[in-house]
Amino acid sequence: MRNIMENKKEVLYNTMGSVVAEGFTCKPKQFDANKPIMHFKTQLFLCDDERCSKAHKGKDVAATLREVIKELNLSKGEERIKVVRTGCFGACRFRSVANIYENTQRNGYLENNAIWLKNVHRYDKEKWIKLFKTLSNNEKLDMSEFKIVPMSEMDTYKND
Numbered sequence: 001m002r003n004i005m006e007n008k009k010e011v012l013y014n015t016m017g018s019v020v021a022e023g024f025t026c027k028p029k030q031f032d033a034n035k036p037i038m039h040f041k042t043q044l045f046l047c048d049d050e051r052c053s054k055a056h057k058g059k060d061v062a063a064t065l066r067e068v069i070k071e072l073n074l075s076k077g078e079e080r081i082k083v084v085r086t087g088c089f090g091a092c093r094f095r096s097v098a099n100i101y102e103n104t105q106r107n108g109y110l111e112n113n114a115i116w117l118k119n120v121h122r123y124d125k126e127k128w129i130k131l132f133k134t135l136s137n138n139e140k141l142d143m144s145e146f147k148i149v150p151m152s153e154m155d156t157y158k159n160d
Helices: 050-055 061-071 125-136
Strands: 002-006 009-013 042-047 081-086 098-102 115-117
Touching (some): 042 061, 061 081, 081 125
Antiparallel strands (some): 002 009, 098 115
């Protein structure tokens, strides 16, 4: 997002380069249904609902992660990583959780797609940096370091 002064009135632009509607931080002033979304290689969906956000003790983790991504030059271009706040994933017993989505239609790495990370409230900046570098380099995540949420098999829930 960038700001420009025009006629002594501040004009805001969102990351897609569109002028932002007054009173908003990213909503475009003029809606264009045909404008494509900005490319991303990886999306990290971060639970920001009641229980998970309590694990972060009121810190704005998504904003902090976006700053780390900018520092690593991963906020633009082919290696772009996007952080998205979500509501409840229903995995509260794992404290703060995040889900990795790789854009496999383009240049995302299938091996890291649909991985659910648990206890991300325990990650420090260095661990986030290691995660983002691993994702951007299309390297397989080290599951001994990045603990994952276990997924049950579909057969568990079939009605007989």
